[in-house]
Amino acid sequence: MADPVEVIRSAALGGIPHGFLGRRGGASEGVVAGLNVGHGAGDDAEAVAENRRRAIAAVLPGTALATVYQVHSADAVTVVRPWPQADRPRADALATDRPGVLLGVVTADCAPVLLADVEAGVVGAAHAGWRGAHAGVLEAVVGEMAGLGARRERIVAAIGPAIGQASYEVDDAFRSHFTQADESFFAPGRPGHWQFDLEGYANARLERAGIAAVDRLGLDTYPDAERFFSYRRATHRGEPAYGRQISLIGLRL
Structure with a gap:
């Protein structure tokens, strides 16, 4: 793709360097063409490295990227400096509260969430699929930020491109993981199925964590193949691999 890197920003995060990136402007080719940043996509390693360089340059040039080995958990970590690729925590x-560190989470339908307390100089990033959100990953990152001096009533968050409710069909077994208190996030679908509102659910968990505000960008990854990678779309199409996009936030030196 010859497009420049697209950086989607949230007004709620103000002047904090951040961006939700899609697939435009990357070096990868084939089924994961574009800005694929996922090492597990069967992509050329140098293309992935180049895409990550482009992503950093588009959001906060000259910084060091910190990522984790994502496992759909409720675990959050504090970053002092980025880890070597092989030593990333699960x-x-x-x-982080360290200037010059750029936090990154990769997604391909799960909800990327970026957070900041501007006054405290503390930022956070979370990969919130349904399992992680249900287990408490959003509350965990807010807690980790509070441990660095952030105050919940000052933290603002933005939820980036994720699979939308119209695209996210789930079955009764999935629905059984949730309580009646969560019924508003499930719209009836075909018999034995529901349409799940992941963005709305993540928003509710953040609000219950007591933060100041949440900006829902309302961008559905599934139908827009030119703009976003999507695990579910690739699966439905029978494609052999799927790309991952990255969301970034950091503090200027």
């Missing part, structure tokens, strides 16, 4: 959220 977790799904990160927080």
